[in-house]
Amino acid sequence: MPKRAVALLSLALVFSLFLPASAQKKGKTRPLTTKQLMAGLVKPQLVAVQEGLKAGPKxxxxxxxxxxSAALLNESGYLMMDDHRCPDEIWKTACEELKTGSTTLAAAIEKRDAAAATEHVALVIKSCKTCHAEHKYKKKP
Ligand code: HEC
Incomplete structure (x- = not known):
């Protein structure tokens, strides 16, 4: 292989190592994109929890x-870490927040404590913000 080609290839490799930190669109092997995970699972379940609590569960x-919904939100925190999707510590921290927040949310729901559940939804929403601030809204280089 010519030296130039080797140099170009190594350059491409170096860039591909840096790329995922700003654009984590998919895992390595499974078809599910992050966009699909958000639109198909994460957002609908958060909305279901918010609307269900607002209406007052009877x-x-x-x-x-x-x-x-709380259990599926919890599970999505694990899915987001699977398949080498996680690019950095911010992503990991956000997933931890999502797992913790949804676990306490599920516990409050189990006790049928709507007031506590409403408080714990705030923790779940914090996790969305932690990750989105870096990985969804930040301008790509
Ligand atoms: C660990 C990171 C992470 C967490 C946590 C996270 N998201 Fe996302 N989300 C992303 C990324 C990255 C995108 C951009 C995906 C893309 O456009 O390729 C995104 C995009 C979205 C979108 C836009 C989907 C579309 O159709 O374009 C919605 C809605 C969304 N997230 C909702 C949520 C909600 C609600 C939560 C919290 C319950 C959440 N997300 C938590 C990483 C995260």
């Missing part, structure tokens, strides 16, 4: 639906 079905 029946067993209402509480069961809230529990499902």
């Amino acid at each position: 029946t067993d079905e209402d509480w069961a639906a809230l529990a499902t």
Whole structure:
């Protein structure tokens, strides 16, 4: 291989190592993109929790639906770390916040404590902001 080609290849490799920090669009092997994960799972479940709590859960079905959404939000914190999707410490921290926030949320729902659940939703939303500030809104270099 000519020296020039080797130099170009190594340059491309170096850049590809830096790229994921600012644009984490997908894991390494699975088809699910981060955009699909957000639009298909994360956002709908957060909205379901917010609307369910706002409406005031009354029946067993209402509480069961809230529990499902909290558990799926929790699971999404693990999915976001899977398949080499995580590019840095900020991402990892945000996923920890999401896992902790949704665990306390699920516990409050389990106890049917709507006031506590509403407080814990704030922790979940904080996790979205932690990650988005760096990985969604920050201008790509
Ligand atoms: C660990 C990082 C991380 C966390 C935590 C996170 N997101 Fe995201 N989110 C992203 C990234 C990265 C994008 C941009 C994806 C793209 O456009 O390729 C995104 C995009 C989105 C989008 C836009 C999807 C679209 O169709 O363009 C929505 C909505 C969203 N996130 C909702 C949420 C909500 C709600 C939470 C919290 C419950 C959350 N996200 C938590 C990383 C995260």
